Amino acid sequence: MLGLSDPDDGDWSRLRGIQYSCLGHSTFARVTTQISAMLATAALVFGQVPMAAVAVWIAVACGTLWRGVRIDRTLIDADKRRISRDEVHAQMISSILNGLAWSVPIGGLGFFVDAQTQVKLWIVLAMLMTASAVLLPAVPLGTLLFTGITGATAIVFFLSRGMFDMAAVSIAFSGIVIAAAIESARRHVITKIAEAGIVEKDEVVSMLLREFEEGEADWLWQIDTARRVRSVSPRFAFALGMDAKEIEGQPLIQLIAGSAWESGQFSTSLHDLAERIKRRENFNNLLVRVTIHGQPRWWELSGTPKLDEKGNFDGFRGVGSDVTEARENSDKIAWLARYDTLTGLPNRLMLTEALGDALDYADKWRTRCAFLMIDLDRFKAVNDSLGHLVGDQLLARVSERLKEQMTDNELCGRLGGDEFAIVIRDASDLAHIERVAERVIKRLSQPYEVDHHTLYVGASVGSAIGPRDGSTVETLMRNADLALYRAKDTGGNEHFTYEPALHAHAEERRKLEFSLRRALERDEFKVVYQPVVAADTEGVVSFEALLRWESKDHGSVSPAKFIPLAEDTRLIVPIGEWVLREACKEAMNWPEHIRVAVNVSGEQLLDQNFVASVVGALQHSGLSPNRLEIEVTESIFLRDTTMANAALEEVMALGCGIALDDFGTGYSSLGYLRKLRFSTIKVDRMFVQGAATGNPESLAIIRAVVAMADSLGMSTTAEGAETQKEVDMIRQLGCRKIQGYFFGRPMAPEDAIALFGSPANPRQSAA
Template sequence: MPAKPARETSRSATTPEGGARRFLERWTSSKADMDVGGPDGFGSPEEAQSLLRNFEESGRGWFWATDVRGFLTYLSPPVLTLLKKEPSEICSQPFLDLFSRVENDASQRTLPFILTKQSKFDDLLLQAAADGDEVWWSVSGRPFRDRAGNFAGYRGSGTDITNMRRSAQDTSKLATYDTLTGLLNRLNMSKLLDATLSAFKVQTRACAIMLIDLDRFKQVNETLGHPAGDTLLKQVAERLVKTVGDKEKISRLGGDEFQIILPDVEDRSALGDLADKIIRNLSQPYSVDGFRCIIGASVGIAVSPFDGQGTEDLIRNADLALYAAKGSGRGRFRFYSSDLLQAAEERRILESDLRDALANNEMELAYQPIVDSKSNVVSGFEALLRWNHPERGLISPSLFVPIAEETDLIGALGIWALQRACTEAVHWPGKLKVAVNVSPVQFADGSFPKAIENVLATSGLPPAKLELEITEGVFLQDSADTDSIFAALKKIGVRLALDDFGTGYSSLGYLKNAPFDKIKIDQSFVRGATVPGSRNSAIIAAIVALAEALNMETTAEGVETIDQLSLTRDLRVSHVQGYVYSQPVDNETLLANCSDGDWTIEPTGPAVQRSDRYAMFRKIAAIHDNHCYDIVLRSLSATGALIDGIYDVPVGTKFVLDFGDGQLAVSTVVRSTGSQQGVEFEERLVNDGNGGLCTNRRVSPHMIAAAGSSAAFLSLGAHSPSNGDSHRGALPVFRTVNDWKAG
């Protein structure tokens, strides 16, 4: 008989009611039985037990108790339900097993220590070891002792704070992340950049940032509405994350501007490749609410410590680079350089001068022959707009056309070019055609076909002798208006050529629908086609096959060498345009050569392609041993340069050329005549994103400061004098132009 009550006691301890009763009995024990006493209120134990049960069932909190070993002796029923446990399973489970082992969570690491020390604790934040959604508790506990003063276990309570924690996380996310894209916001990125630059300044490490601005995003907002614009921004963010590979390096600054931080990256070849990849990926078509949208992107790049050591300077300079990229025609990237401030001011002056250029008769046309690749007979000419500035001379269209497009001057310039070209071409003999470039801004004007009719009527040129060269940018809108303009132009009878095919927004869809007569193969494919391992020839072959299938002609642009011409002929390109036949000529020269009706041009030029060379007249420094010479850079390519200013330099001499902004190139003299030397670089220069060249890496200001007047000596293993004067010490090895004049 005595055994029965014992079994009842054991059974009652494993049921919610029995556990609650025993738990209540402990709470209501006298203070002499424990360190922390129970409630001092009044009422019967039955009433207290009822209140305890009601509190547990309300979900506001729960209770727990352990024995001296840390094993649970009681757990409120709602927690048992959450954990999907039976009371019999809980009674032999350590209290610590109620919680997930969260890596790097300070609270979870602290709890075992507290229990070992038998200390009290309050509002400890712990995650429940529950399947499914995360559950977080605020847990408190007090040790209790038996009558002899020995530690007997813990009693405590817990509160579910999951919703409170989620709300706090949401609030924190709103403060640090962009609500639309989920990327870092401007504030969070600013803090990240501040912290990174501060740490890297001490460690002399590099950090690059990219500023990205979407081209033509405003048009999407205006035509499809802001909800469509928001959808497009989300897709842009997804593509950026996929391209960069780390979401925590990308932020949306607001509107259509994004920023990327790239710690420990200074290689400008790698940065240029990434920028180019970003531009290509963001320029692919988007599907938004059933509409096909095509936008573009421009990128500005600055690298600390070369382009600024503080956040403000670095962002300002990246913004200047972005502005320069957009001013160079958009869809490009640009590295910051110290001359951008001056370039921005010059651009502002050019804009002002451009507004008066037509009125002052400063605009001219030059005509580049388009030649039949089989017969070498000229079939037509492309009209090229030239600006003969009264002070600066001829200004490149790549410089002033983007300004004209941004300032709404392109319409007037375009109509002037059409009118002048047609007026002059009407006097050309035979069937010679004239091709005129059309800006996407011009084409988008609904009155453009009517303007073409007026130009043809006033000039008297037959429509079939006018060819309009249209870039793929006209398809950015992808609307019914575009189709109607094409239809109207073909009704007039003019020819249509697709210019710069394959460089930006190529789609076979619009080739199927748009009534083109010719595809022009961009010079970027031609110039690399003869380089071993290049895939450009395969691309050209594919374009030719496509054009032939659609009954279109082809013209290869920028052909300059005999091997390029041979390749285009082998690939069945029907027409060729480039210096291998002729540079652009004025109208008088054109008429003189075509006086007999036909102009046959024999191709001339270099036998093989070589790296593009840029003629220039720029002062730089050349360093040899402990001496720095002032020289002039006459021409520059990716592999070498022509320098002028030093006499009697033997072949094989090594120089470090200092281009400024920390750009140092180790070179070897391979040709030497008088004061001029042809040098070859040990490391190729890379594309600067603006049609120019720059060094792959730069020497940081820290190294320059440590080396004295020039860190270039480090590249040759020489030592800069401690006083920083590179002209002192031993006598210079070579004579400069000034020395020659003085002697």
């Protein structure tokens, strides 16, 4: 109430505004009162106190009064805003200064006048105390400060003069004024709060009435005891699309039922409305499906029975609004929440609900259900090469084919991306699951005609059976995903059912990934080097840097196992940068004509910092760029040809060589050889071994690659040479360089250096 602090609960800043806004309205009365008191004081001490002292006092008192008036006038609009603590403090200081000024007549001038005048001065102060309590009922703090200062001064003065009776009177009077001020302030604030509440309620009611009158979607309706419309409002007639005269006297249900009035086949909501009216029940916001001129609409109706003067039922009255648009939007939102916008298939939410229902059904009737996860093979290549628009069209075609395969026992949907799923409600016949999977794989693997492109994608399927493989939705979906992962690992276009061993494999993969994330900082990686020799002289011309992992947790881990994992988790980027730095640094220990080849993953090449990492490795080691060769496979061009080309062109601009590894084993395209000038084409070991056994296809492929490389000014390296027969065959076919166990296995850095310290043939040194 005093305003010294504001509790956390409630809008106290607004309450302070209501209090302090009253100060500005009583300014004139307070100024008049204090000036009158100044004149009375001057008259009382006239002839007893030097007029110069009186004049100084009057000037000070007027100064404090003027300061207070200025502050109070700034608070006139405080009830319309929130008053700050600084404004409260300023008004409080003004009251203190004014109280100190008025303590001078009794506490200062009083020592120079007689006892009778002293009492008269006290009467003037008492008048001011009373006036403060009367004129400032909303702000008790100002009255308390003024009364406390002047009253305390008077009490001390009378005690010092031995006028104990007057001191007692001063104490009693000051206490009464203070108590009265607090009580008056409490009642005043309560009154103001009540007034503000009434005003606010009036504003709200006025606003609601105004909105209702101005709103075009709301109307009033009224029916009599026979349920016939009476007192038709213009807006109600507009909602029905009829003239008010046509509506008057018509049954309400007939007007909004449409053709259902003749057939008697009312909608549930319309039947509910009729029953409530029949039972004379209140209803609020009742959603009713009506038919207006043959078009279905949704109305929201509220109604209450009306009674006549004798309390007898006299019909219904209420309000209504057309909420068709809101209802359609709500239905659309509900559809979007449960269906995929691209394919129109049920989405993940609806699939999980369906799987939950299937599990409940299986538990209730002791049957089985199944969940099949489907992933499209080679879809990413289509998306990356032809764009997302074609990819989206392809997904729509896939969804159409999936729906063709479904019966009442199956529900298919899209989980996201190129992943789909099927819920089989009753899978008691386990062979049925296999048949469904086979049908899906066969149908989805057939060619698609999309935007003048003939596209081929396959499908991998993983399935889990409930409740055998999981009694919860999450478990069953996870196990189906593990089975799908197994199907993808085998090359795709396969169906695998969940087995407990798959979970163990997934757990092993998780642990391996955890260790792989710490392998660099634990210094578990090492780089070994396999020599590449000239086919004619058998002298070492380069080394291929190969990564090995000696894990403290898992022992020696095969590259075939951890490299794909590193690519999936994008750990290959920091690992590849480390290999690049190590290989360049080690190459500085070899003769200047010996090059080093470093394999680069597609994830590395598409990383925006790849070229910077190559430059950094060369600068840090001091290796000449022409001694570094970057090895890539064709698969990287299927992801982002433009970005891959740009990165390789920047590397070639540095002076580095580019080798195309495993040419002929994947998505071979002569277009890559035309766009990029590779320094080396590497022939895969499968062709080398095939040629050594006399396979005509392998021999033809190697001859074609060698002839093509020679014509393009590129070198060829044959991989996997393990016998003298294979080496002789490679020479005969014209390959310029050879790599394989026949000339040396991948070796430690010190063993690689030792090759150059001995005059012996590299093959003998590496043996």
